[in-house]
Amino acid sequence: MTARVAIAFLVALAGTPALPQVKTPVFQASVEAVYVDVFVNRDGEAVPGLTAANFELQDNDVRQSVEVVATELRPLRSLLVFDTSGSVVGERLQALRAAGDAFLQGLAPTVEAGLIGFSEEIAWLAPVSADKTGARQALARFQPLGTTAVYDALFATIALSEDAGRSVIVLFTDGEDNMSVLDAKQVMTATLRSNALVHAVGWVDAAPPPPPSATGAQSRVPPTLSSGGGPPPEPQHLFSLRKIAEATGGRFWTADSPERLRKAFAEIADAMGHRYVLRYEPQGVGREGWHRIEVKLKRQKGEVQARRGYWVAPPRGTAGPTEP
Amino acid sequence: VVSEAKDVEPRFLAHLFLGRVLEDAGRLDDATTHYRRALEIDPRSQSAGMALAHALRLAGEDTGARSVVQKAVSFAGQRGGRDWFWTYLTQSVSPDDLLTELRRQVDP
Numbered sequence: 108m109t110a111r112v113a114i115a116f117l118v119a120l121a122g123t124p125a126l127p128q129v130k131t132p133v134f135q136a137s138v139e140a141v142y143v144d145v146f147v148n149r150d151g152e153a154v155p156g157l158t159a160a161n162f163e164l165q166d167n168d169v170r171q172s173v174e175v176v177a178t179e180l181r182p183l184r185s186l187l188v189f190d191t192s193g194s195v196v197g198e199r200l201q202a203l204r205a206a207g208d209a210f211l212q213g214l215a216p217t218v219e220a221g222l223i224g225f226s227e228e229i230a231w232l233a234p235v236s237a238d239k240t241g242a243r244q245a246l247a248r249f250q251p252l253g254t255t256a257v258y259d260a261l262f263a264t265i266a267l268s269e270d271a272g273r274s275v276i277v278l279f280t281d282g283e284d285n286m287s288v289l290d291a292k293q294v295m296t297a298t299l300r301s302n303a304l305v306h307a308v309g310w311v312d313a314a315p316p317p318p319p320s321a322t323g324a325q326s327r328v329p330p331t332l333s334s335g336g337g338p339p340p341e342p343q344h345l346f347s348l349r350k351i352a353e354a355t356g357g358r359f360w361t362a363d364s365p366e367r368l369r370k371a372f373a374e375i376a377d378a379m380g381h382r383y384v385l386r387y388e389p390q391g392v393g394r395e396g397w398h399r400i401e402v403k404l405k406r407q408k409g410e411v412q413a414r415r416g417y418w419v420a421p422p423r424g425t426a427g428p429t430e431p
Numbered sequence: 432v433v434s435e436a437k438d439v440e441p442r443f444l445a446h447l448f449l450g451r452v453l454e455d456a457g458r459l460d461d462a463t464t465h466y467r468r469a470l471e472i473d474p475r476s477q478s479a480g481m482a483l484a485h486a487l488r489l490a491g492e493d494t495g496a497r498s499v500v501q502k503a504v505s506f507a508g509q510r511g512g513r514d515w516f517w518t519y520l521t522q523s524v525s526p527d528d529l530l531t532e533l534r535r536q537v538d539p
Contacts, residue, residue, distance in 0.1 A: 263504060
């Protein structure tokens with residue numbers, strides 16, 4: 108539901124909207140120690156062998172003393188969240204099943220995984236378990252049907268994921284949201300205030316070739332408007348998913364073929380196997396509110412991916428800091 | 432107008448929309464009250480469940496939010512594809528139309 112629709116309703120109902128009394132939202136969190144998953148790539152390859160001395164981490168612009176923790180001590184549960192709407196058919200469906208199955212098979216035996224499907228409705232297709240048999244079977248037999256509520260599905264998964272430890276959420280969708288009651292902004296807020304790591308894969312149909320001229324003459328369309336004038340701008344719904352994923356330290360992939368879809372899932376699995384977990388106890392910063400995190404490399408070159416921050420709730424009933 | 436309407440569907444939508452407006456205004460207690468009323472009308476509505484859960488998380492009630500989401504998801508396959516918010520979206524009913532319908536029911 109867009110805020111615009113809801114506000115229009117209120118205006119219509121009341122004639123004049125009531126002046127709101129703003130109360131700062133509060134959130135639960137624990138920050139005795141902060142754990143940050145970090146991915147380091149150079150020329151598209153994960154960079155191995157880094158130590159704490161290779162990382163500089165700032166929490167709200169204050170440098171922190173970090174240690175690198177063995178990833179085995181901070182396992183991530185895997186939650187696959189797959190679009191099962193009516194458009195996921197044929198080659199696309201087969202590719203999704205194959206990519207998801209390969210991802211599940213690649214997980215370590217001790218890593219728990221579950222499968223959530225969504226059209227307009229959200230459903231557990233396979234509950235979280237270290238035994239991936241149920242998830243693989245559900246992946247093989249779900250039947251695509253209905254429309255798309257990707258924001259509701261992502262929010263539901265985030266809410267469900269926080270009952271035990273951290274989760275990596277792998278979202279797949281092939282369409283624009285058209286049934287969610289929540290919007291991208293709401294889900295972004297929920298995501299930022301969660302511990303989840305979100306990777307998203309969007310299926311994008313390959314751009315059609317430029318229409319051939321009936322006379323064989325060159326198109327009169329200016330280069331900046333033709334398909335040859337550069338990549339088209341990213342659709343808003345894909346842009347939103349990209350922003351949500353990147354804010355958590357995850358990434359957004361687009362796929363326009365089974366091969367690219369398989370590659371995206373393989374890269375996610377590979378990244379999870381080559382992550383660094385930084386641990387620190389915040390020093391020199393206030394406890395409550397939004398903590399902006401910045402991670403840089405020292406004495407190494409590479410591209411760093413990490414969550415952009417975390418949120419600590421003020422005590423209930425107190426006027427707290429502003430939201431991220 | 433909302434509380435006196437006879438038909439449940441516009442009443443459900445009115446509570447859902449009022450909840451969202453109040454949530455955006457930071458009045459989270461009031462927002463959750465309206466979302467809960469929508470859920471009282473249709474306990475199996477996933478849309479109302481998600482809206483309520485989101486407001487609860489904003490209020491710091493993560494455990495309550497998770498419980499609401501678990502319940503909403505547990506109804507999957509039992510709604511017969513029905514959720515009045517989904518119907519609203521597919522029918523492109525304007526807020527003014529919704530208000531007109533509410534008033535018609537209160538004072539035919």
